[in-house]
Amino acid sequence: MPVVQVADAQVHYSRSGARSGARSGADSGPALVLVHGTGSAGGALNWGTTVPLLDDDRVVLTPDLSGTDATFDAGGALTTEGLAAQVIAVIEDAGTGPVDLLGFSMGSTVAAAVAAIRPDLVRRLILVAGWAHTDGDEYLRNLFTVWQRLGRTDAESFGRNVTMTGFSRGFLNAIGRDAVEEMFGNMAPTAGTLRHVDYDLTLDIRALLPRIEARTLIIGCALDATIPVENSRALHDAIAGSAYVELDAGHVVMFEQQEEFAKHVREFIVAA
DSSP states (O other), rough: OOEEEEEEEEEEEEETTTTTTTSSSOSSSEEEEEEEOOTHHHHHHHHHHTGGTOSSSOOOEEEEOOTSSSSSSOOOOOOOOHHHHHHHHHHHTTTOOOOEEETHHHHHHHHHHHHHHHHGGEEEEEEEEEBBBBBBHHHHHHHHHHHHHHHOOHHHHHHHHHHHHHHHOOOOOOOHHHHHHGGGGGGOOOOOHHHHHHHHHHHHHHGGGGOOSSSEEEEETTTOOSSSHHHHHHHHSSSTTOOEEEEEEOOOOHHHHHHHHHHHHHHHHHEE
């Protein structure tokens, strides 16, 4: 798997799709870069079921940012600019820019920063279940504080809370108890995961949003109990000319509504 050095981090990323030789077929568009959300499992967990729905005719890159198990660094505090620099380095190392860039949850803040800082590298931008700032939002501040404390004291309760807020009630009931019990370990409170949570608690990208030039789609999740959907609507209001779609799903929309999610992504990145 490719690795690129960015400051003190050795950033791992995966590459699949038509031009990478993973699939056959004609190349019909720019590379698609998927930026994962909070959690040390990184791109493999977030995008494992999504990439096969999107990489038939284009390269798909999935970086693993600092704090994931695959990327190694000195372990310091994470910043928006530092994480954005890692995504920028992956795009440049892969030689596929300008790209279509999609960020989920924490990754949406990083993707937005990349689009603002390096508009030459981003053709289209998709922000999924994202938000612009935590300070001043008492729901988010308290949620991430609970995650910090549970992560350091009670790993099982951390996993249960993340699962409960990450998925809608209907989805959890539909998959049943055995499947839900198996999900608790998907986002373990590793040191890397807690670095992500610390970042979530302090981030503020509001000053970057007016600098975004790329055509942008915001995907909000109507049943989101992690990042309430009002935050996606606020991003739509803050990014000039952005489009907006709202799906009837919890936070982890690419699991709850795989086909619908992929359809909206495909339609946006192939539209004239």
